[in-house]
Amino acid sequence: MPAETVLLLPGTASDEVFVRSVFAEPLSQVDAVLHAPRVRTLRERLTALENAPAGHPIVVGGVSLGAHVAARWAVANPDRCAGLVLALPAWTGAPDGAPAALAARASAQVVRTRGLATALSGTSGWLHDELTRAWHGYGEQLVPHLEEAAESLAPTLDELGSLDVPVGIVGCTDDPVHPIAVARAWAQALPRAVLVTTTLDAYPHALGRAVQAWRQAR
Incomplete structure (x- = not known):
């Protein structure tokens, strides 16, 4: 099988x-x-x-x-x-104010206004490593994706x-x-x-x- x-x-x-x-x-x-x-x-x-x-x-x-x-x-x-x-x-x-939706929306705002490095500076350890790789991989799609995720059903x-x-x-x-x-x-x-x-x-x-x-x- x-x-x-x-x-x-x-x-x-x-x-x-x-x-x-x-x-x-x-x-x-x-x-x-x-x-x-x-x-x-x-x-x-x-x-x-x-x-x-x-x-x-x-x-x-x-x-x-x-x-x-x-x-x-x-x-x-x-x-x-x-x-x-x-x-x-x-x-x-x-989502109705769910913590993950709020976090995605906040991250989008920081990346848009202050840059990716600033958004990543608040993380550490394995999470920092994962987000650094993944977020750079999204490129210009990162902010729109964070925003669409925050509103998704x-x-x-x-x-x-x-x-x-x-x-x-x-x-x-x-x-x-x-x-x-x-x-x-x-x-x-x-x-x-x-x-x-x-x-x-x-x-x-x-x-x-x-x-x-x-x-x-x-």
Whole structure:
């Protein structure tokens, strides 16, 4: 039997390099293969899902914004989705002042008015390294993308309730940008979800625990 392919999307202003660093190893341990497309805009994220092989249902997901886009695609294409691997959903439905949306909008404003170096100066450690690479990779698309992400829709709880597929979710108990209450609400709404939790000091590789959660939900 061929290995299962799992298509995962990056979060806001993140990239495929980060997705591979987190999920490639956990997926290989369950004989699945990661497909992490290079995407920059919301449209490109959706196009990557729409262009996925149509011969059989596929497992999709992503981090934060990537999780939102993948879950909304699954709601609209239930016959094409075989499961979901989701990390750090940031809000439900409209952003309505969600911390991640506010952070994206604030980052866009700083980059626009004070430059990329200033925006990155407030970060450190692995996050600084990741954002430095990814944000430079977005180039002139960075500010428009941050702004579109801040206004984008996530699925509603009713929409999530329509997804009868195995779902693994990882949430963080002390991440103020991705409140654990959102991950818990998604897990409760989804009929076949397993939620696992982590903490900020285990980032970023602990996000890969969503893979084992997905396998447990099968």
